[in-house]
Amino acid sequence: MMKIPEWLDLVPHATARDKCIAKTSLNEGSCIFTEPAFTTILLPSEKGQRCDNCFRLPSGKVRLQRCTGCGSYWYCDTQCQAFQWRAHHKRICKGYNTHLSSPEYQALPVHEKNDSILLTHTLAKLSLLTIPYSVEDSPSATVLLSLLPHPQDSVPPPVCPIKPTPQPQLLKRLYARFGNNNFAIHSRLTTVGHGVFPVASRLFNHSCVPNAVAKYVFSSSQSIVMEVVALRDISPEEEVCLPYLDPALHESRRQILEISYGFKCQCPSCLFLQAIGPLPELPIDQTELSFLEKSLRDLVGFVPDLAHTLPERLIEDTPPSLYCMLREGYMAGLSETFSKASHEGQYDVALESGVTLLSLYLLVYPPNYPQTGMHLLELAKTAWNAIITARGLTGDEIQMLKQQLPVFLSLARHILTILGPEDDGVGPLQEIQTLQQLLPDI
Ligand SMILES: [Zn+2]
Ligand SMILES: [Zn+2]
Numbered sequence: 287m288m289k290i291p292e293w294l295d296l297v298p299h300a301t302a303r304d305k306c307i308a309k310t311s312l313n314e315g316s317c318i319f320t321e322p323a324f325t326t327i328l329l330p331s332e333k334g335q336r337c338d339n340c341f342r343l344p345s346g347k348v349r350l351q352r353c354t355g356c357g358s359y360w361y362c363d364t365q366c367q368a369f370q371w372r373a374h375h376k377r378i379c380k381g382y383n384t385h386l387s388s389p390e391y392q393a394l395p396v397h398e399k400n401d402s403i404l405l406t407h408t409l410a411k412l413s414l415l416t417i418p419y420s421v422e423d424s425p426s427a428t429v430l431l432s433l434l435p436h437p438q439d440s441v442p443p444p445v446c447p448i449k450p451t452p453q454p455q456l457l458k459r460l461y462a463r464f465g466n467n468n469f470a471i472h473s474r475l476t477t478v479g480h481g482v483f484p485v486a487s488r489l490f491n492h493s494c495v496p497n498a499v500a501k502y503v504f505s506s507s508q509s510i511v512m513e514v515v516a517l518r519d520i521s522p523e524e525e526v527c528l529p530y531l532d533p534a535l536h537e538s539r540r541q542i543l544e545i546s547y548g549f550k551c552q553c554p555s556c557l558f559l560q561a562i563g564p565l566p567e568l569p570i571d572q573t574e575l576s577f578l579e580k581s582l583r584d585l586v587g588f589v590p591d592l593a594h595t596l597p598e599r600l601i602e603d604t605p606p607s608l609y610c611m612l613r614e615g616y617m618a619g620l621s622e623t624f625s626k627a628s629h630e631g632q633y634d635v636a637l638e639s640g641v642t643l644l645s646l647y648l649l650v651y652p653p654n655y656p657q658t659g660m661h662l663l664e665l666a667k668t669a670w671n672a673i674i675t676a677r678g679l680t681g682d683e684i685q686m687l688k689q690q691l692p693v694f695l696s697l698a699r700h701i702l703t704i705l706g707p708e709d710d711g712v713g714p715l716q717e718i719q720t721l722q723q724l725l726p727d728i
């Protein structure tokens with residue numbers, strides 16, 4: 287029915303519909319699956335900044351060009367425009383602005399506005415394919431309509447008029463598969479759009495401790511391509527899983543998975559959190575909190591001036607005294623403290639909160655998780671800035687930072703090399719290389 291790479295297999299699962307397993311050993315960092323997007327949308331905040339077709343940012347003095355028909359879609363060049371025109375835009379261009387200004391569309395909440403446009407793109411694309419969708423011509427269309435529907439029935443948002451008018455049944459069938467199957471398309475951990483990738487939806491189940499992640503490559507003038515990368519070595523027969531949502535959502539993820547995806551996650555991390563029950567409040571007293579933060583760093587055991595590899599920890603290692611640090615608000619607050627202090631040049635605060643945050647990541651994310659790699663790069667940049675400005679630091683402290691900086695950099699490079707280049711290819715790996723070239727000068 288659909289093409290699966292020869293090293294993967296879809297086999298029955300005890301509770302889910304199926305599961306995707308490795309047929310052979312898959313190496314850490316290998317790209318195990320690719321799929322061009324069936325359809326995508328750019329988030330409204332990115333409109334006019336990135337090409338609506340390939341999501342690339344214009345480079346240098348190049349400016350994006352607007353569709354002369356509707357003025358509401360932007361493209362790198364005629365190649366991107368022609369590709370999207372043929373794929374779906376020619377069915378939408380005329381009615382798009384009327385749809386956007388209609389009271390029905392305007393009344394929608396933001397996420398339904400996004401769904402309305404993605405649904406429009408998908409319907410328009412389907413309308414250009416021959417019915418019945420032949421497996422040879424449009425395998426993705428066939429797979430898309432065979433995906434499991436959302437557990438709850440919901441009314442589709444209004445869509446842009448398309449001629450010939452699609453069957454209302456098709457609209458319902460498609461929308462029922464949106465909430466639990468679509469992917470957020472991200473660039474350097476920031477969501478820039480949403481996309482329909484039917485085969486990936488059909489293949490990969492969720493795990494809160496995933497052994498693979500999806501990244502998005504914006505290098506072609508055709509579709510955006512999803513690549514699934516192994517975060518670690520995967521053995522034959524082992525299931526390949528992706529995170530459907532941020533594994534650090536300790537308090538909400540089980541409910542979201544149940545309501546939006548229709549299953550109760552039974553991973554070791556979820557069972558552990560379930561056994562704990564509601565997470566305790568954080569101490570209000572700052573001294574007490576600082577003590578707990580030190581205990582967290584000690585538990586994880588990351589020592590920046592000595593580390594050659596990152597310690598591997600499991601959330602199940604958390605002692606009861608530190609359960610409060612698993613609260614979602616704590617990670618968010620710590621991340622904000624780190625960014626703010628780093629930005630404002632309070633390097634002592636930044637580096638301490640940054641290492642505490644890294645320890646938390648190592649406890650709750652699986653090894654080589656992209657967030658950990660990106661954070662190590664931020665730590666390296668903070669250490670770099672601290673050394674360069676030397677503001678409020680003693681000679682010994684600067685000496686120590688000079689030892690830590692290459693450690694942050696090499697650990698960041700290790701993880702981000704496993705993930706490999708994403709989006710338009712110029713990204714964190716290039717920043718790491720630049721910093722590494724500057725190291726001998728400090
Ligand atoms: Zn483009
Ligand atoms: Zn247009």
Ligand SMILES: [Zn+2]
Nearest residue numbers: 494551553556
């Ligand atoms: Zn879980």
